[in-house]
Amino acid sequence: MNLFFSISAIVDKRKFVLSALLIFCGLSFYLPLELYFKPQQIPYLQTSLVILCYAYFCSPIWHGSQRQHPLARADSENTIYIVSASQTGYAEQLAEQTYATLKGSQQAAIHLPIDKLNLKILTSAKKILFVVSTTGEGDAPDHAAQFVSHIMSQELNLKQLQFAILALGDQHYQAYCAFGHRLSHWLHQQHAHCLFDLVEVNNADQAALRHWQRELGQLTGQAHSPDWSTPDYTSWTLAERRLLNPNSVGLSVYLIRLETTQEMNWTAGDIAEVLPQSSLNAINQHREYSIASLPSDTTLDLVVRQVRTPDGQLGLGSGWLSHHAQVGDSIALRIRTNRNFHPLAQARKLLLIGNGTGIAGLRAHLKHAHENSHTGHWLIWGERNRQHDFFFQSEIEHYLNQGTLSRLDLAFSRDQDQVIYVQHKLLEHAKEVRNWVKQGCAIYICGSLHGMAAEVETALEQILGETQLHALRVAGLYRRDVY
Numbered sequence: 001m002n003l004f005f006s007i008s009a010i011v012d013k014r015k016f017v018l019s020a021l022l023i024f025c026g027l028s029f030y031l032p033l034e035l036y037f038k039p040q041q042i043p044y045l046q047t048s049l050v051i052l053c054y055a056y057f058c059s060p061i062w063h064g065s066q067r068q069h070p071l072a073r074a075d076s077e078n079t080i081y082i083v084s085a086s087q088t089g090y091a092e093q094l095a096e097q098t099y100a101t102l103k104g105s106q107q108a109a110i111h112l113p114i115d116k117l118n119l120k121i122l123t124s125a126k127k128i129l130f131v132v133s134t135t136g137e138g139d140a141p142d143h144a145a146q147f148v149s150h151i152m153s154q155e156l157n158l159k160q161l162q163f164a165i166l167a168l169g170d171q172h173y174q175a176y177c178a179f180g181h182r183l184s185h186w187l188h189q190q191h192a193h194c195l196f197d198l199v200e201v202n203n204a205d206q207a208a209l210r211h212w213q214r215e216l217g218q219l220t221g222q223a224h225s226p227d228w229s230t231p232d233y234t235s236w237t238l239a240e241r242r243l244l245n246p247n248s249v250g251l252s253v254y255l256i257r258l259e260t261t262q263e264m265n266w267t268a269g270d271i272a273e274v275l276p277q278s279s280l281n282a283i284n285q286h287r288e289y290s291i292a293s294l295p296s297d298t299t300l301d302l303v304v305r306q307v308r309t310p311d312g313q314l315g316l317g318s319g320w321l322s323h324h325a326q327v328g329d330s331i332a333l334r335i336r337t338n339r340n341f342h343p344l345a346q347a348r349k350l351l352l353i354g355n356g357t358g359i360a361g362l363r364a365h366l367k368h369a370h371e372n373s374h375t376g377h378w379l380i381w382g383e384r385n386r387q388h389d390f391f392f393q394s395e396i397e398h399y400l401n402q403g404t405l406s407r408l409d410l411a412f413s414r415d416q417d418q419v420i421y422v423q424h425k426l427l428e429h430a431k432e433v434r435n436w437v438k439q440g441c442a443i444y445i446c447g448s449l450h451g452m453a454a455e456v457e458t459a460l461e462q463i464l465g466e467t468q469l470h471a472l473r474v475a476g477l478y479r480r481d482v483y
Ligand SMILES: Cc1cc2nc3c(=O)[nH]c(=O)nc-3n(C[C@H](O)[C@H](O)[C@H](O)COP(=O)(O)OP(=O)(O)OC[C@H]3O[C@@H](n4cnc5c(N)ncnc54)[C@H](O)[C@@H]3O)c2cc1C
Pocket: 088, 271, 287, 288, 289, 290, 291, 303, 304, 305, 306, 307, 308, 309, 310, 314, 315, 316, 317, 318, 319, 357, 358, 360, 361, 481, 482, 483
């Protein structure tokens, strides 16, 4: 063993020095040291050798802890920064691929989320590639709040900066790629120069992505960039489909349970991209669904509302999962990491707010809290009628009995004359909401953007004030998975 260690050490200077010290240390117990040293000096000599070996052995650990953060090491002359602003994880994924392409061309590069892009970097960097999506109605992603309010409100001299923007959006929205354009306009106003024209990506359009890749090739002088295909869909099996709202006056909502023989790996907050079988264009026709379970459940659960097109046909994605696919059929799916809706590194009390199928994302967080014995959370959730639309009733009541939830407020809009939605529950309990926020809770919102998230935001602004809500957003304590 020692011999093997010593031989292989020849190719590794560190190991070689360490081996020599160890061998000398071992031999020191057998060599006739008394010929050269006084007998009382020998134990000191042997102890010193052992300490030397130990110190040398530990030095990489110490060096590691002293290593600089990549940002501190970055050389702003030569480094290309890639800055991502992403609401549901796609821009972040493309920024990672941009980063890998640059690194593959031996180009010094750093990928930062936009909340880490400070004035110091912005005013010294020579090149920044922005990969940004638009959310809401032409809004910047939530984690860009600080950048928008504190940096984009300033007048700066960015003459030193060359930039490019990959703007993600969807042409179905009126304010198409609005945040990308707003950022571009602001950078021009600050005298920054664009490396090439803004590239719009309509709903993951591959031609636009290839255009961006070609521009990256020009930038690095590399004609061929690595394969940019997004992770492949894998085949899952539809294990169970259960109607969650029999006799509801609303559209049918199904629990969809999927199984795989492969390793399951995702985090609460992640999103499943499903490729319906009838879809011909793999890129444009996928549909996203919030994952409602954890890998420890051994099934990937979705909560899917069956929607219909104006001519009465079933929607492509919801129709596939809720009707056309049969139990036992294969479902093509890939998981998209959605860091902005992940659990926090340090557990806090959660104020979970949602409606309808938004229970999916909230359920994954409740499961995560339960699994980690984090107790005392508050769920505010709404649907139409208690009798027919209380999805996961026994599970939620179990969490309440077990203490995972310390509080539950349900807004069944049609159980009384006057409609009650989750935003009304928030306003009704404004004082407690303020107390929870004061005590450091994090707010997670999941469900429809229109008809819930926008109204919840207005209610929270009313309860907490715009400044405090903005501060929560900046601190990453106001997290949304809304659609
Ligand atoms: C990040 C994210 C997470 C999502 N999570 C979920 C989830 O957990 N559960 C869930 O059921 N859906 C979720 N969705 C919505 C889902 O991706 C699909 O948009 C929805 O299932 C409709 O797609 P479809 O293919 O069935 O309908 P399409 O064939 O696209 O459209 C059919 C008809 O329905 C209308 N329509 C489209 N979307 C909706 C909608 N959301 N509500 C009502 N009508 C609509 C269209 O205008 C059209 O008339 C999520 C979306 C995003 C972006």
